[in-house]
Amino acid sequence: MADSKAKSGLLLDIRNLRIEATVFPPGEAPRNIVLVHDVSLTLEKGKVLGLIGESGAGKSTIGLSSMGYGRGGVRITGGEVILNGRDILKGGKEGFRRLRGREVCYVAQSAAAAFNPAHRLMDQVVEATLLHGTATRAEAEKRAIALFKKLSLPNPETIGERFPHQVSGGQLQRVMTAMALCSEPDLIVFDEPTTALDVTTQIDVLAAIKDAIRDTHVAALYITHDLAVVAQVSDEIMVLRHGRLVEWGGTRQIIKEPRQEYTNALVSVHEIEHAEQKPGTTPFLSVKNVTAAYGRSHIKVLKNVSVDIYPGQTLAVVGESGSGKSTLARAITGLLPPEEGTVTFDGRPLANRLADRPKEDLRQLQMIYQMADVAMNPRQTVGTIIGRPLEFYFGIRGRERDKRVAELLDKIEMGKGFSDRYPAELSGGQKQRVCIARSLAAKPKLIICDEVTSALDPLVANGILKLLLELQKEESVAYLFITHDLATVKSIADSIAVMYRGEVVRYGAKSKVLTPPFDAYTDLLLSSVPEMEIGWLEKAIKGRRMASAGN
Amino acid sequence: MSSPVVKLVAQRIALGILLLLAVSVLIFAGTQILPGDVAQAILGQSATPESLANLREQLGLNQPAYLRYFHWLGGVLTGDLGTAMSSGQDIATSIKGRLWNTLFLAFWAAIVAVPLAIILGLIAVRYRNGWVDKLISGLALASTSFPEFFIGYVLVYFFAVKYQIFPGISTVYEGMPFGERVQAIALPATALTLVVLAHMMRMTRAAILNVMQSAYVETAELKGLSAFSVIRKHAFPNAIAPIINVVMLNLAYLIVGVVVVEVIFVYPGMGQYLVDHVTKRDVPVVQAVGLIFAAVYISLNIIADIAAIVANPRLRHPK
Structure with missing residues (x-):
């Protein structure tokens, strides 16, 4: 390509760039790794x-x-970076x-x-x-x-x-x-x-x-x-x-x-086909008119929110940051006791405060977080991390526990050999898988997934979503799936709740929520998802009906 | 003014006053728990019960403890620290000169030590993990690790005995010319500087290194700022709160913890005064000095807290 360009218009010419870094793997001697292998590019x-x-x-x-x-210990060890006609690597x-x-x-x-x-x-x-x-x-x-x-x-x-x-x-x-x-x-x-x-x-x-x-x-x-x-x-x-x-x-x-x-x-990364399941007759978890605020603040983060979750199905909660998605999860788990309203589970109300809930209720609701690496104790092995709920909820110990850990590792498509590894030795996707296994170990009815794929690369995130769908089929566990990413929602949800400034503005089966006519906010949200189409941006900006809250 | 800064600062000051009152109770109670009382101490082991009772009546010691506490506290608040038993002198008057001496010494030690520690800390960060950093850290640690009396005597040996630049005994008197006074305290001030330097320097280094990981430091580097400008303009302002904290702790030490250095150089400061009267079991003096030390300690820490609050742009400029 570069040949076709007029040389005079050339601004940046990177030739055979080679970048290395020294890594210090735990328990091994430091070694050099090559981060960039002889990459060349030109920019007019x-x-x-x-x-x-x-x-x-x-x-x-x-x-x-x-x-x-070079960030950290990264070194440029080969090649030329020619900017405005001179090799800047020689400039010191x-x-x-x-x-x-x-x-x-x-x-x-x-x-x-x-x-x-x-x-x-x-x-x-x-x-x-x-x-x-x-x-x-x-x-x-x-x-x-x-x-x-x-x-x-x-x-x-x-x-x-x-x-x-x-x-x-x-x-x-x-x-x-x-x-x-x-x-x-x-x-x-x-x-x-x-x-x-x-x-x-x-x-x-x-x-x-x-x-x-x-x-x-x-x-x-x-x-x-x-x-x-x-x-x-x-x-x-x-x-x-x-x-x-x-x-x-x-x-x-x-x-x-x-x-x-x-x-x-x-x-083609975001194309997971997921047929919507029709809601069953009775939800096992109902959030009724929940209002919540942090501290003694008069600003309500959740305003009169009601949603239902059916066995073995996925409710996706979407909205931008500050819309109250994660607060809803905190209210359901009892981390933030609601000021008004109730959360019913299996036909009986759950205690508002986490401390008042019996162990059995805790077991039924598990969570997975966005940042898998900070959600695990860095000084525990994968085996200990996954084994902990087995010990805590079921009293399973020793060989029996190890067997179950191996089964769980198998379920998340990771080998038995991972049991002795530490979180720091895992990739981002693997860490999130371990967190999934940990939540499954408790055999819960509901797993709350809070932006679990947001920190991952698209292809890795895709793998996690597929795994979650598969596990749902096998274990018939329900998900409350919190995300700001509408493509993810389409791939995984059975029903959707759209949240805006603490309120549920649109709620129902996936097909219904994603079919026009839309309310102004859902329209904004849907039309803001970038499409792989040249000229999409101009079209989207022109067609907007309301300004985003973040501005 | 409903600014959060004003509210927080007011809270800190109120808390400090409360804390000081609590300390005064502790100091008073502590001296009450000791066996014997002032009357016993004055009259000695051979006193008859009658004379003891008489003296207690005279000194007001037969009143209940809480009344005596309020009496003492009232006196302190009006500047009356009581009378020293051993000499019969008014404590407030004899403390005044000595407190001034201690503050004078602490001031000069601080004037040298604080900027030096911070600059050395900045330099250590600039050349982190290199030989400059290691040299600074090593020397600073060594100077802290040596006991104060050792540093004191080494200084006396070299600068007073061998080369006779500075006096080995820091005699100061009222009306002494300023220059002579500074010369007299040169050695104890140096000893104190060496003692407190490392702590502040290492904290400066650690606090700045902590923020050197931040994205805004990278931003500054990518603007083309020199390594030292990045540290001074972008890292240091964000590391100021922990640095002020440790500086204040060390300033407090310079005032409260100088006993050994004052004794070595025979400097007429608070430390000497305290030691003298502890040996004489002069309870009112110990109480008064203890209270002053506590007040110094608490106020310097309040200043550190307030500085940290004021240094935080989120509090200074709320949304």
Whole structure:
């Protein structure tokens, strides 16, 4: 491809880039691993190249190499990074410092964490410009305010006086884009800039970024694991896996005619067929008119919420962050006693407070969390972790316990050999599987899954969803599936509750909820899910009926 | 003003006052539990019961304990710390000069130690895990590990005996010229600096290293800031609360824990005064000094708490 380009328009030319790191596996000698294997790419001025792949594909590592930066102990050990006609790897530390924040800027995944909580936004936005002396403070601030306007931030004149915690996540992400644009760089590295946002907010930020790139003629490396997102902003897409190039081509070709099997898998990732089950006659768990608040606050996080869960079926609860999804789970499990309303289980009311519930009730309701790695004790082996509910609820010990642990490991498609491993030795998907096995060990009637696939790569998440569906068939366990991802909902739910600001705004069987006519919020939610379609973004923005709450 | 900062600060101050009252009760009760009382101590083992009873009446010791406590507390609040048994002097007057001396010494030790510790901590972070870091940490740890008297005598040996730069005995008197006074306390101040340095320096290093993992530090590095600017501008402001805490603990130590150093250099400060009167079993003086030390300790910790509250932008600028 690169041959067809005019050499004069070339901004970035990475040749045979090789990046290594030293890893320190527990109980073994440190060794070198290669993160990026001889990857080459070129980027013309003003163009956008999407880098896509799962975690560990090396996309962020490649992106940061254009600034000569390696996270942790990552080292660039081979190849050339030619930016504006010179190999920046030969420039040394001083050379890197001069180009960072001036020629190349970076937009991080979580702007909320990437802004310094101790300084005002404006000071941080103009910092790089002032450092490199490309403008005076007054000029830089004027430029920043113009950028705030362009990125449609509210109160562009005064938002710079605020501290990061005073601004919402979606707005911060746009301020960070303004920060990158402020020093008028030639290249911006966007590292998953919308991944941490709600779908309804993502679409706004995405549109803002796209407009800003178009109007300022800056080139960009756009890193993401979401092909549908990258299809909206990129001219070309590069698919990476395990630090190697899989496929590189124009956006249309990659999403319409992928040539590699792996690209194809990424394109068609969300297609799990799940036929909806009709609700049975009696729900085993009923949430009736539950209202809840944190502390003595008068702000109700849940307002008069009622839902039913039927044996062996899945109720999906969808909504953006702050809509009360997780609070509903906390109210059902008794972690947050409701102020009003009741939760009935098998025809009898459950005690409001966790401490008042008998062990048997605790056993029937289990939870799986978004962050599998912090939900496990890092100093216990997988065997101990899965065996704990067996001991606690059933008093099973010794050989009998080990046998059951092996059965459970088998169910989650992990071998017996995993029993002696520690959580740190497992991949993200494996960790989540262990958490699933732990919850199954209690033989519950209901498992509450709180964003269990959100932190995983799409293909891995897909595997987890398939496993959950299979286990549901075998064990006839019901799921309360909390997610913000509508594609996941379509794959797994039998019925759906849409939540918005603490209320259930739409509730019913999956087919009913996903069939028009929609209420305004469900419409916003559905229309915000990126589709693998060029031009989807513009169409979606035009067709919106309400603004998202995150802005 | 309904700002959360004002409310939190008011809470801390109220808590501090409450704590100080509780301590005063403890100090008073502690001296009551000791066998014998002031009358016994004054008259000695051979006193007749009649003379003891007379003296108790005279000193008000036959009143119930809680009345005596309130009497004592009332006196303290109005600046009357009682009379020293051993010398019959007014405690408040004799403490005044000594407290001033102690504060003077602590001030100069702190003026050197605090900035030095923080700067060394910053440098250690800048060159973390390198030889500079190890050298700083090693020296600081060594200076803390040596007992104070050892450091004191080593300083005396070199700077007072061998090279005779500074006096080995820190005599100060009223009306002493400022320059001479500073010269007199040079050695004890150095000894104190060496004792408190490592603790503050290591805490600075640890607190900053803790925030060096943050995403905003990476952001700063990717703006092209130099390593030291990143630490100073982006890491340090977010590590300030734990640093202030440990600085205040050490300042408290400089005032409250200087006994050994004062004795070595024969410096007329609070520590010396306390030790003298403990040996004489002079209970009113011990009570008064104990209360002052407690007040210093509690107020410095309140200052640390308040500084941590004020340093937090989330509290200073609520949503």
